[in-house]
Amino acid sequence: MYKIGVIGDRESILGFKAVGLTVFPCDNRDEAANALTEAAQNDYAIIYVTEQLYKDLTLEISQYADSRLPAIIPVPSKDGSLGIGMESVRKSVERAVGADILFGGE
Amino acid sequence: MERLNVNPTRMMLTTLKKRLVTARRGHKLMKDKRDQLMKGFLELARENKRLREDVERELAKVYESFSVASAVMSREVMEEALMFPKQGVELSVGSKNVMSVDVPVFDYRTTAEDAADIYPYGFAGTSGELDAAIYGLAGALPLMLELAAKEKEAAMLAAELEKTRRRVNALEYVKIPQLEMTIRYIMMKLDENERGNQTRLMKVKDMILKEAIEEKREQDEKACV
Numbered sequence: 001m002y003k004i005g006v007i008g009d010r011e012s013i014l015g016f017k018a019v020g021l022t023v024f025p026c027d028n029r030d031e032a033a034n035a036l037t038e039a040a041q042n043d044y045a046i047i048y049v050t051e052q053l054y055k056d057l058t059l060e061i062s063q064y065a066d067s068r069l070p071a072i073i074p075v076p077s078k079d080g081s082l083g084i085g086m087e088s089v090r091k092s093v094e095r096a097v098g099a100d101i102l103f104g105g106e
Numbered sequence: 107m108e109r110l111n112v113n114p115t116r117m118m119l120t121t122l123k124k125r126l127v128t129a130r131r132g133h134k135l136m137k138d139k140r141d142q143l144m145k146g147f148l149e150l151a152r153e154n155k156r157l158r159e160d161v162e163r164e165l166a167k168v169y170e171s172f173s174v175a176s177a178v179m180s181r182e183v184m185e186e187a188l189m190f191p192k193q194g195v196e197l198s199v200g201s202k203n204v205m206s207v208d209v210p211v212f213d214y215r216t217t218a219e220d221a222a223d224i225y226p227y228g229f230a231g232t233s234g235e236l237d238a239a240i241y242g243l244a245g246a247l248p249l250m251l252e253l254a255a256k257e258k259e260a261a262m263l264a265a266e267l268e269k270t271r272r273r274v275n276a277l278e279y280v281k282i283p284q285l286e287m288t289i290r291y292i293m294m295k296l297d298e299n300e301r302g303n304q305t306r307l308m309k310v311k312d313m314i315l316k317e318a319i320e321e322k323r324e325q326d327e328k329a330c331v
Contacts, residue, residue, distance in 0.1 A: 002197040004214075004251075015172055018188045018226055018240050019247050020195035020216060045199050045212065046254040066265055068210050069199065071258035075250070078169040081162050089158060089260070093151050096264035097144070098271065 002069075005039040007032055008050030012077040016048075029056040036060050036072075045069050050077035051084040110288040114295035122292070126285040133277040140270045143205050147263045154260050157253045164246035171239035178233040187227035187236065193217065195247070204259070207266045212255045216247075 006016045010025040017023045022044070024035035032053045037060070039047050047070050049057065054074040061072050074085040094100045112118050176184055193216055200211040225240055 002199050004195055004197055011172075011176070012169065014185065014188055015168065015239055015243050018191050018193070019244050020191055020193040045197055045210070046251070048250065048254075065261065068201075068208060068262070071210070071254045073250075073254045073257055076162050076165050076169075078173060080166070085158050085162065086155070089151065089154050089257070092261050092264040096147050096151075096267040096271075101148075 002043050002045035005035075005044040005047045006049075006075075007035050007039070007047060008053060008075075008077055012050055012079075021048075026053065029053070032057055033060050040064060040070050045071065047072045048075045049073070050075060051082040052077050052079065054084055055082065108284070109291050110284060112288060112292070114292040116296065119289065119292045119296070122285055122289050126282065126289065129277055129281050129285060133274065133282065136270055136274045136277065139205055140267065140274050143263060143267045143270060146204060147260065147267055150256060150260050150263065154253070154256045157249065157256055161246065161249050161253050164242065164249060168239050168242040168246060171235045171242060175233050175235035175239055178235060183232070184236065187232050190226055192226040193244075197251075204263065205266070207262055209259045209262055210255070212251055214251055 004021045005024060006013045006021050007024045007026055009027060013023045013025060022039075024032075024039065026032040026035050032049070036047065036049070036057060049061070049072060051074050054061070064070060064072055074088060076082070076085070090100055110122075112122070179187075196215045196217060198213045198215075200213060202209045202211045225237060227236075
């Protein structure tokens with residue numbers, strides 16, 4: 001049985017605990033990197049990472065980009081969305097098609 | 107375009123012709139795969155975009171309720187309230203084969219005794235906003251899971267699509283022209299050899315004929331005298 005993890009600052013991710021996800025409160029980049037490695041090795045199939053931390057963890061995350069599991073998904077944090085999630089969707093379109101044809105070149 | 111560095115022999119010609127046939131066939135198959143992948147991917151990417159917009163909107167609402175709740179309640183009370191969740195999420199991962207890409211499929215089940223009562227705390231010490239936030243979050247959860255599945259699938263398809271696209275282009279613009287050019291070169295070379303041989307033979311035949319005629323003439327002359 002797989003689990004779902006959430007990595008982010010304490011305030012943002014507290015609520016996810018109530019709906020049954022495992023939370024990894026992290027205040028800085030290093031803690032988050034450790035949490036990510038730990039979660040990836042421990043049967044977490046989906047790991048949500050708040051965008052604020054996601055942008056600092058691109059190196060660690062790219063390791064898992066082409067593997068089947070875990071899926072690492074950026075979500076907005078309590079401070080709002082940075083547009084990173086959308087950017088990653090746009091990037092995968094660009095990678096596949098060779099040009100950005102869905103988002104009208106924003 | 108650089109031709110392959112090979113010996114212009116008949117055997118090499120046969121080998122190269124076989125390779126050209128294989129390359130053409132591979133190119134056609136790859137192209138079909140690319141087109142099919144592209145069709146699926148574009149649909150998926152659109153859906154992915156829509157889902158992400160939904161999730162971001164839902165989460166923004168949730169965070170809003172949370173920040174109101176945390177303004178009303180102290181941090182300790184809030185953490186205590188959420189310490190022991192009532193609901194768990196069990197996730198099982200299957201797999202789906204999309205054009206030979208192994209894509210994970212997430213299937214989840216929530217383990218709460220009562221789906222309407224997921225609040226892991228008594229209502230006395232907490233504010234109403236917290237209830238709203240948890241409720242909103244529980245509503246956003248299926249969307250988030252769907253987003254995770256779609257986004258992973260999109261990323262994996264994108265990687266495969268990129269690979270296939272490159273292969274198609276490499277075959278179309280490098281490998282096939284190169285093979286064609288080399289085959290033409292070998293054929294021209296062989297033809298040239300053939301022609302060279304022919305002239306040589308003709309020349310030799312001329313020489314032999316000439317000799318024979320000379321001999322005949324000498325014999326005739328002797329006979330006359």
